[in-house]
Amino acid sequence: xxxxxxxxxxxxAAGCIEGIRSADTESSITVISGEDHPVYSxxxxxxxxxxxxxxxKMNYRPADFYEKNKVKVIYSRAEHIDSKKQTITLTDKxxxxxxxxxxxxxxxxxxxxxxxxxxxEKKFTFMTMDDSLAxxxxxxxxxxxxxxxxxxxxxxxxxxxxxxxxxxxxxxxxDRVLSSIMDNECAAVMQAHLEKHGISFMLGDTAVSFxxxxxxxxxxxxxxxxxxxxxxxxxxxxxxxxxxGCDTDRGIIIDETMLTTVSNIYAAGDCTQGxxxxxxxKRVLAILPNAYMQGHCxxxxxxxxxxxxxxxxxxNSIGFFGLxxxxxxxxxxxxxxxxxxxxxxxxxxxxxxxRLAGYILIGEVDRAGIYTALVREKTPLEEVDTARLxxxxxxxxxxxxxxxxxxxxxx
Amino acid sequence: MKRVYVNxxxxxxxxxxxxxxxxxxxxxxxxxxxxxxxxxxxxxHIEEAEGITYAVSCRHCKDPLCVKSCIAGxxxxxxxxxxxxxxxxxxxxxxxxxCPYGAVAAGENGAAQKCELxxxxxxxxxxxVAGCPNNAIVYEEx
Ligand SMILES: Cc1cc2nc3c(=O)[nH]c(=O)nc-3n(C[C@H](O)[C@H](O)[C@H](O)COP(=O)(O)OP(=O)(O)OC[C@H]3O[C@@H](n4cnc5c(N)ncnc54)[C@H](O)[C@@H]3O)c2cc1C
Numbered sequence: 001x002x003x004x005x006x007x008x009x010x011x012x013a014a015g016c017i018e019g020i021r022s023a024d025t026e027s028s029i030t031v032i033s034g035e036d037h038p039v040y041s042x043x044x045x046x047x048x049x050x051x052x053x054x055x056x057k058m059n060y061r062p063a064d065f066y067e068k069n070k071v072k073v074i075y076s077r078a079e080h081i082d083s084k085k086q087t088i089t090l091t092d093k094x095x096x097x098x099x100x101x102x103x104x105x106x107x108x109x110x111x112x113x114x115x116x117x118x119x120x121e122k123k124f125t126f127m128t129m130d131d132s133l134a135x136x137x138x139x140x141x142x143x144x145x146x147x148x149x150x151x152x153x154x155x156x157x158x159x160x161x162x163x164x165x166x167x168x169x170x171x172x173x174x175d176r177v178l179s180s181i182m183d184n185e186c187a188a189v190m191q192a193h194l195e196k197h198g199i200s201f202m203l204g205d206t207a208v209s210f211x212x213x214x215x216x217x218x219x220x221x222x223x224x225x226x227x228x229x230x231x232x233x234x235x236x237x238x239x240x241x242x243x244x245g246c247d248t249d250r251g252i253i254i255d256e257t258m259l260t261t262v263s264n265i266y267a268a269g270d271c272t273q274g275x276x277x278x279x280x281x282k283r284v285l286a287i288l289p290n291a292y293m294q295g296h297c298x299x300x301x302x303x304x305x306x307x308x309x310x311x312x313x314x315x316n317s318i319g320f321f322g323l324x325x326x327x328x329x330x331x332x333x334x335x336x337x338x339x340x341x342x343x344x345x346x347x348x349x350x351x352x353x354x355r356l357a358g359y360i361l362i363g364e365v366d367r368a369g370i371y372t373a374l375v376r377e378k379t380p381l382e383e384v385d386t387a388r389l390x391x392x393x394x395x396x397x398x399x400x401x402x403x404x405x406x407x408x409x410x411x
Numbered sequence: 412m413k414r415v416y417v418n419x420x421x422x423x424x425x426x427x428x429x430x431x432x433x434x435x436x437x438x439x440x441x442x443x444x445x446x447x448x449x450x451x452x453x454x455x456h457i458e459e460a461e462g463i464t465y466a467v468s469c470r471h472c473k474d475p476l477c478v479k480s481c482i483a484g485x486x487x488x489x490x491x492x493x494x495x496x497x498x499x500x501x502x503x504x505x506x507x508x509x510c511p512y513g514a515v516a517a518g519e520n521g522a523a524q525k526c527e528l529x530x531x532x533x534x535x536x537x538x539x540v541a542g543c544p545n546n547a548i549v550y551e552e553x
Contacts, residue, residue, distance in 0.1 A: 015479070043482040047501045053483070057499050060484035289480035289509060296479065317508040324517075326508045365504060367513025369476075388460070393513060395467060396460030400419075403460070406512065407417050409553055411470050 002027040004302060005088060005096055007078045007240065008104035009033030010042060011288055012269025012295035014060055016102045019299020019307070021069050027303075029071045030096060032078045032088075034105075037129055038066070043288060045132035046160030049139075058129070081244035083262050100302040103252060103260070103267040104295060105237035107286060111230050115209035123228040126157045135161070138227050142166045146215055146225035148207050150177040152318060154231035158199050159320050169223060171202040171215075181316050181327045185339070186360045189346050190325060197321040236271045236284055249273050251284040256308040258298035266302055268294035278313040278330045278358065278375060285312055311376045317365070326368040329358025329375040338390050349390065354381050356389070367393040412491040413552050415455075415526065415537050417465045421547035422457075424464030428539035428548060429453035432468075435529050435538035452518045454526040455539045455548075466539060466548050468526035469493060469514040477506040477515060477525075485523075492530060497522045 004020055006013045009031050020029060039060045047053045066073055080089040081101070088096050109125035117123065124135045135157075143165040147154045150172035158168045172179075176187035177194070191201060202223070207215040215223045236251040246260040247253040251273030258266045258274075269291035276283040290312050300307040315328035335350040335357055345363015349356060349371075356374040370393035374384070381389070384397045395403050430446060432453040437445035455468035471493050478486045478493060485499035486506060495506075495515075502521035510525075518524035528550075529537045540550040 041483045043503070044501060052501050053499070057483075288482045289476070289505065292479045315508055317503055317505040319503065322521075324504055326504065328508065365507055366516055367510075368507050369510035369515075370513045372508055373511035385460075394458045394460075395465075395513065396458050400460070400463070403465075404419065406470075407419075407465065407467065409416075410414065411472050 002099040002303075003097055004029045004100050004102070005098040006031045006102045006104055007088070008106055008237075008269070008271075009035065009037075009039055009073065010104060010106050010269060010291065011039065011060060012104035012106070012271075012291040012298075013102075014039045014065075015292040015295025015297075016104060016266075016268060016299040016302070017065075017069050017071055017295075019296035019301075019305075020303045021299075022296075023300050023303035023305040025070075029069065031066075031071055031073045032090060032096075033073055033075050034077045035128060035130070036075055038063075038073070040129055041288075042128070043156075045126065045129055046156040048129075048132055049136055049157075049160035049164065055129070078240060081240055081265075083244045083265060086264060099264065101265045102258075102295070102298045102302060103241050103246075103265065103271060104269050104291075105240060105271045106291075107234040107236045107270040107284075109230065110233045110235045112232060114207065117210050119212045120210050120228050121212065122226060123230060125230050126153055127234070132160075135227070135229065139164045143226045144224060145169070145227045145229065146171070146207070146223055147229040147231055148172075148215075149231035149233065150174065150201065150203065151180060151231065151233065152178065152316070153234070154229070155194065155199075155320060156318070157229055157231060158194070159197075162198055162321075165227070167200065168198065169200045169202060169225075171206050171217065171223070173204070173206040173218070175204040177201070177203070178318075181314070181318075182325075182360060183331055183348065186325070186346055186348060186362055189362050190320065190323070193323045194320055234270070234286060236273070236286075238271060241265070241267060241271070249282070253282065254294075256310055257301045258294055258309070259301070266298040268298045274309065274312060276313060277311045277378070278328075283314075285314055287314070287316060289315070313372075313376050315372055315375075317368075323363065324365045325360065325362040326365045326372075327358070327360045328368075328372045329356070331358045331360075340390070342392065351381065355379065356381065364392075370394060370397065412471070413528075413550050414471050415468055415528065415540060416549050416551065416553060417467075418547050418549065419463050419465045421545045422464045422466065423545055423547070424457055424459065425544065426457050427542050427544060428455050428466050429457060431538040431542035432526075435532050435534040436524075438532070450519075452516075452524065454516075454524055467512060467514055468539065470512055471528075476509040476511070480505050480509045492528055493525070494527050495523055495525065497524070
């Protein structure tokens with residue numbers, strides 16, 4: 001019998017619980033939850049504001065999840081880890097012993113030290129269910145909202161509140177929207193669509209200081225607002241790990257089994273820096289599928305099983321006002337680029353070293369996962385029908401024998 | 412567990428499977444009402460490669476990426492069958508991003524949908540198989 005402890009109660013933690021239980025149904029599992037909620041679907045906080053889901057439906061797992069998996073949840077924060085004695089101390093000084101520990105501490109919004117920010121009354125970050133509920137209380141049909149940050153979180157927030165406020169302006173120092181997942185061409189398509197739905201942009205410009213209800217921009221412009229949302233970026237929560245002696249960089253350094261550099265301490269999800277197989281570098285891949293898969297992998301290994309995550313790549317499926325985009329992999333500057341415009345959308349395939357390095361689809365996204373599989377598996381393009389690959393994703397890109405295997409047996 | 416498999420050799424590319432699927436999942440009692448003069452959203456689709464046609468639908472993988480990736484926790488495995496909770500799904504299409512078979516797609520109202528083997532609809536077993544005129548789709552244990 002082992003004592004498993006998990007810090008954090010997000011999707012990585014849920015994956016870890018399910019991973020442990022796939023290999024060990026008996027030992028005790030304790031989860032320390034910094035947020036006062038059972039595990040919920042964090043990406044749905046904007047859908048909630050938009051009225052496309054409810055607090056109830058945001059539960060990531062059924063109500064009996066912890067009970068069924070024999071998990072004890074302590075709603076508190078872990079303050080300190082002693083990796084020699086293998087103990088962990090909580091805010092209320094309670095001490096827990098662990099045999100195997102998994103850090104699933106996620107990330108926190110990064111708020112730069114803006115001058116005058118203290119004077120702003122209605123300011124919000126957009127990471128948690130509580131953030132979303134607090135923001136909702138402040139909304140009214142006349143509100144002028146300024147969102148700092150045109151990344152995924154800032155723009156999802158903009159979409160979520162657009163129908164419930166007067167105006168939404170989004171500024172970002174980057175010269176395009178969604179700069180972490182889109183190239184210039186595709187970002188322009190998304191931006192135009194967002195503008196059609198009433199979102200205004202100030203790109204290549206950002207707030208440098210604030211008065212009570214006014215932002216002073218780098219360009220010298222002034223923007224009045226009633227509500228300020230700070231979505232500049234997120235930072236991995238690495239302080240506990242660092243203190244415990246784990247190697248950290250932008251995230252907690254992990255190997256393919258999710259083990260940190262300290263024995264018996266694993267880490268999973270947004271707080272980690274693991275292998276991005278598309279670039280070959282260790283990177284923080286702050287996406288939900290990665291959090292679940294890493295958590296599951298950590299759990300299996302903690303319980304004495306064997307699992308590895310070897311083909312994680314950046315990937316996203318994100319829609320705004322009915323326009324979907326799906327992206328995966330990387331976009332090396334020296335790639336051969338294939339561009340097409342199926343059904344009024346845009347498709348850009350990045351091909352390098354005889355492999356599909358990455359792709360961006362906007363609009364027509366059917367069967368995109370076939371492209372993702374080629375990216376994840378680094379399939380040599382000489383093994384597939386590249387003319388068909390360019391045309392559209394389908395299993396017809398594969399040679400007949402491979403296709404028959406995919407469709408003819410248990411996979 | 413019984414799953415749906417295709418037999419490329421026998422597929423005529425007639426697309427009856429697509430129509431039978433859309434009808435079986437429409438909840439309506441007449442095929443005309445369900446399908447006539449409107450776009451249909453079948454959960455099986457015919458692909459064509461060098462003159463060969465074949466039907467593609469959910470493989471009900473043993474280690475499904477869609478289940479692990481769903482941002483809403485809306486996809487689960489129940490007795491081996493992978494199911495989407497339409498009420499929880501917000502239509503983000505992360506399942507489309509990850510399914511290596513191209514077997515999940517947005518349905519009529521934007522929520523994701525895929526083959527659930529007709530176990531919960533009026534057909535009770537895969538309608539694509541039942542209606543295939545050439546036994547090019549089968550439902551069996553392998
Ligand atoms: C608005 C928004 C939209 C998003 N949309 C998408 C999307 O469309 N697709 C996608 O793939 N991803 C999306 N993401 C990212 C996705 O939500 C994350 O990748 C995922 O939630 C990470 O899960 P996690 O378990 O690693 O961390 P988290 O969900 O951040 O959970 C970590 C938890 O640990 C707790 N914690 C931290 N330190 C301690 C401590 N010391 N003691 C106790 N508890 C602690 C925190 O309070 C937190 O609750 C979105 C994120 C946001 C904010």
